[in-house]
Amino acid sequence: MPIYEFECKKCGERFEQLLGINEPTNDLRCPKCQAENPRKVLSVFSSASGGSSGASCTPSGST
Numbered sequence: 420m421p422i423y424e425f426e427c428k429k430c431g432e433r434f435e436q437l438l439g440i441n442e443p444t445n446d447l448r449c450p451k452c453q454a455e456n457p458r459k460v461l462s463v464f465s466s467a468s469g470g471s472s473g474a475s476c477t478p479s480g481s482t
């Protein structure tokens with residue numbers, strides 16, 4: 420089960436929440452000020468975010 424990070428729009432509190440795939444996020448509240456609808460933050464520690472995988476194979480066949 421992945422951990423998502425949320426940031427409160429009201430007080431800026433950041434907190435982590437375990438969420439299942441089908442688990443709704445609209446019930447989430449800030450643990451600090453109880454504000455609704457915190458913003459989902461992309462967690463930095465998820466390591467599967469690498470774009471450039473060296474796909475620059477230019478066939479330089481200069482004759």
Ligand SMILES: [Zn+2]
Pocket residue numbers: 427428429430431432449450451452453454
């Ligand atoms: Zn808050």
